[in-house]
Amino acid sequence: ERRPDSPRPHHTRGLALVLAERIPEAIQEFTRALELDPTCEEALVNRAAAYRARNEIDHCLEDCESVLKLNPNSDEAFYHQGLAHKTVGDYPSAIENFSKAIEINDKVDSRYYHRALAYFQLGDYESSVVDFSSCIARNPNNEMAYHNRGCTFIEMKDFPRCIEDFTKAVQLNPFNVKAFYNRGFAYIELGEYDLAVQDCTRALELNPSYEMAYSNRALAHKCLGRFDQCIADYTEAIRLNPKYDTAYTDRGNAYLAKGDFAAAVTDYSKALELNSRSDYTFYNRGLAYCNLGQYELCVRDYTAAIRLNPANDMAYTNRGLAYNNLKQYDLAIADCTKAIELNPRDDAAFNNRGIAYKNKGDYDRCIVDCTQAIEINPIYDKAYNNRGLAYKNKGEFDLAILDYTRAIEINPSYDVAYDNRGVAYCSKGDYGACVRDCTKALQLNPNYDNAYHNRAVAYNNIGEYDRCIADCDMAITLNPSFDKAYFNRGFARNCKGEYDLAIADFSTSIQLNPTHAMVFFSRGFAYEMKGDLDSAAADYIRTLEMDPGFEQARQQLEAIRRTRPS
Numbered sequence: 001e002r003r004p005d006s007p008r009p010h011h012t013r014g015l016a017l018v019l020a021e022r023i024p025e026a027i028q029e030f031t032r033a034l035e036l037d038p039t040c041e042e043a044l045v046n047r048a049a050a051y052r053a054r055n056e057i058d059h060c061l062e063d064c065e066s067v068l069k070l071n072p073n074s075d076e077a078f079y080h081q082g083l084a085h086k087t088v089g090d091y092p093s094a095i096e097n098f099s100k101a102i103e104i105n106d107k108v109d110s111r112y113y114h115r116a117l118a119y120f121q122l123g124d125y126e127s128s129v130v131d132f133s134s135c136i137a138r139n140p141n142n143e144m145a146y147h148n149r150g151c152t153f154i155e156m157k158d159f160p161r162c163i164e165d166f167t168k169a170v171q172l173n174p175f176n177v178k179a180f181y182n183r184g185f186a187y188i189e190l191g192e193y194d195l196a197v198q199d200c201t202r203a204l205e206l207n208p209s210y211e212m213a214y215s216n217r218a219l220a221h222k223c224l225g226r227f228d229q230c231i232a233d234y235t236e237a238i239r240l241n242p243k244y245d246t247a248y249t250d251r252g253n254a255y256l257a258k259g260d261f262a263a264a265v266t267d268y269s270k271a272l273e274l275n276s277r278s279d280y281t282f283y284n285r286g287l288a289y290c291n292l293g294q295y296e297l298c299v300r301d302y303t304a305a306i307r308l309n310p311a312n313d314m315a316y317t318n319r320g321l322a323y324n325n326l327k328q329y330d331l332a333i334a335d336c337t338k339a340i341e342l343n344p345r346d347d348a349a350f351n352n353r354g355i356a357y358k359n360k361g362d363y364d365r366c367i368v369d370c371t372q373a374i375e376i377n378p379i380y381d382k383a384y385n386n387r388g389l390a391y392k393n394k395g396e397f398d399l400a401i402l403d404y405t406r407a408i409e410i411n412p413s414y415d416v417a418y419d420n421r422g423v424a425y426c427s428k429g430d431y432g433a434c435v436r437d438c439t440k441a442l443q444l445n446p447n448y449d450n451a452y453h454n455r456a457v458a459y460n461n462i463g464e465y466d467r468c469i470a471d472c473d474m475a476i477t478l479n480p481s482f483d484k485a486y487f488n489r490g491f492a493r494n495c496k497g498e499y500d501l502a503i504a505d506f507s508t509s510i511q512l513n514p515t516h517a518m519v520f521f522s523r524g525f526a527y528e529m530k531g532d533l534d535s536a537a538a539d540y541i542r543t544l545e546m547d548p549g550f551e552q553a554r555q556q557l558e559a560i561r562r563t564r565p566s
Contacts, residue, residue, distance in 0.1 A: 007033035007040045014043070018050060026050050041067055045076045052084050060084045075104040079111055082118075091118040109139035116145075120152055128152045143172035147179050150186075159186045177206045181213050188220055196220040211240040215247055218254070227258040245274035249281045256288055264288040279308035283315050290322055298322040313342035317349040324355050332356035347376040351383045358390050366390040381411040385420060392424050400424045415444040419451045426458050434458040449478040453485045456492075465492040483512035487519050490526075499526040517546040521553050533560050 014029035030047035033040055048063035061084050067077035082097030098115035105111075116131030132149035135142055150165030166183035169176050184199030200217035203210055218233035234251035238244055252267030268285035271278065286301035302319035305312055320335035336353035339346050354369030370387035373380050388403030404421035407414055422437030438455035441448055456471035472489035475482050490505030506523035509516075524539030540557040543550050 005036050007037040007043060010036070011040065011043050011046070014046060014050075018046070018053075023050050023053050027054075039070055041070055041074065044070075045074070045080060048077070048080045048084075052080065052087060055087070057084050057088055073104050075101040075108070075111075078104070079108075079114075082111075082114060086114060086118050086121075089121075091121045094118040095122075107138065109135040109142055109145070112138070113142065113145055113148075116152075117148065120148070120155075123155075125152050125156050129156075141172060143169045143176060143179075146172070147176065147182070150179070150182060154182065154186060154189075157189075159189045162186050163190075175206055177203050177210060177213075180206070181210065181216065184213070184216055184220070188216065188223070191223075193220040193223045197224075209240055211237040211244060211247070214240070215244075215250065218250065222250075222254050222257060227254050230254045231258075243274055245271045245278070245281075248274065249278065249284065252281075252288070253284060256284065256291070259291075261288045261291045265292070277308060279305040279312055279315070282308065283312065283318070286315070286318060286322070290318065290325075293325075295322045295325045299326070311342055313339040313346050313349065316342065317346055317352055320349070320356065321352045324352065324359060327359070329356040329360045345376055347373040347380055347383065350376065351380065351386060354383070354386055354390070358386065358393065361393075363390040363394045379410050381407040381414055381417065384410070385414070385417045388417075388420060388424070392420070392427065395427075397424045397428045413444055415441040415448055415451070418444070419448065419454055422451070422458070423454050426454065426461070429461075431458040431462045447478055449475045449482055449485070452478070453482065453488065456485070456488050460488060460492055460495075463495075465496050468492040481512055483509045483516075483519075486512070487516070487522070490519075491522060494522060494526050494529075497529075499530045502526045503530075515546075517543045517550055517553075520546065521550065521556075524553070524556065528556065528560070533563070536560060 010029045010033035014026045014033065017023070017026035017029060027047055027050045030043045030050065033043040034047070044063045044067045048060045048067070051060040051063065061081060064077045064081040064084070067074050071077070078097045078101035082094045082101065085091070085094035085097060095115055095118045098111050098118065101111045102115070112131045112135040116128045116135065119128040119131060129149060129152050132145050132152065135145040136149070139145070146165045147169040150162040150169065153159070153162030153165060163183055163186050166179045166186065169179040170183070180199045180203040184196040184203065187193070187196035187199060197217055197220045200213045200220065203213040204217070207213070214233045214237035218230045218237070221230035221233060231251055231254050234247050234254065237247040238251070241247070248267045248271035252264040252271065255261070255264035255267060265285055265288045268281050268288060271281045272285070275281070282301045282305040286298045286305065289295070289298040289301060299319055299322045302315045302322065305315040306319070309315070316335045316339035320332040320339065323329070323332035323335060333353055333356045336349045336356065339349035340353070343349070350369045350373035354366040354373065357363070357369060358366040367387055367390045370383045370390065373383035374387070377383070384403045384407035388400040388407065391397070391403060392400035401421055401424050404417045404424065407417040408421070411417070418437045418441040422434040422441065425433035425437060435455055435458045438451045438458070441451040445451070452471045452475040456468040456475065459465070459468035459471060469489050469492050472485045472492070475485040476489070479485070486505045486509035490502040490509065493502035493505060503523055503526045506519050506526065509519050510523070520539045521543040524536045524543065527533070527539060528536035537557055537560050540553045540560070543553040544557070
């Protein structure tokens, strides 16, 4: 009589086929073994593992249950149950299964490792760290335990400890690409940008197609001010993945930081074609449009960002700034107020609301808001500058000068603060100090039209008419629509007796901005000096229509009328 077939050879062949990654054939061998011996626990456990490898989770769980009926203390069955539940995202069940496996046998590192991964997925990072540490205690050479504990420390914002773990991981496996990449990310978070570049470069040496490594190296280059290298890395990331919307957004950020606002808009627009739900990208494109002076488009993008994320206080803050530039001050105030409701520590919102109040002539409220911005951020140079403007408009020139000086101390390259301090000195009659400050502003920014104009005003006041005219020439070259520069050049020409040139300048100023009575009066004076009394009288009459209290215009007009026959 022949002996029945033994299940052992089929089981052994099944294990060999698993190693060869021939899983369907392995399952057949395990099944054959079980046909010969339905109580073969090993065959059931290994077939369960094979089913899980093929993502046949229901079959895997059925085999695990069969094992547990045979042996309720099978740690292997609980372990594979846990793996199956983890595969389908049922992390609480997975944790329960792994915990039972550990209760039965607490010596196996893999049980702790996978339970740590399940805890991680549930956001229970403390428990995850404990389990990864237990895994490492049982197997100090488990590089992935170090690696994933490092990832957990990243989520916990514990970057020094995560760097220690990634360093250990690459010591155990110098080809662990993701460990180099993740350590680079941690270095970025710690501001160690050169070390981040080194790690991302190593990751790219190991995997030249690793788009995320290009992206993170680009970020490190940006933080180091290496904008061209940054842009080149984002470009390579995009070449590897043309649908990488985040890379387009981040390259746009690099162009924005570089001052190439048009290129930034192009990249943000491409990113939004790929992902129209990114409030962050709409927000940044709004910044680019603002820098291009396209405030309507800026408002549109901030509005889109707010629609996608109503809690985005910075979108309200910056839309308020755009409304300021559009002279829609009430809308600006409403937006900044909303930003402050969302974030009472939003220093920019207080500052921008202060600007709107200043532009509405409510200087006291401007001062209150700028003061609040300064209390939140004591080194907020723009808030000092804007409070200085409010003090200057109130005639409190010494307080204005103090604020401009503080802004300059905080930011010695702040050309606007030098120019504004110069104006305050000019208002006090200290024209030499005004010239010095405007000259410093022009050293910092040679294309600053306002600084040329304000220095010209100081030169006018000290009788340096040729220098005044030269500065107005520069201001007009930089800004051909600068009505005040034409006026002040005309004023200097009046003082020099160059009445035809003065009249031409006043007329251009009036074409650009017909709302200033002083310009009509000054042109009238030039006509009177030329003997064109009809034109002079017409300008004096226009002056008085605009400003009935302009006494000198009234006197000049009466003098002309007295010279004519009745």
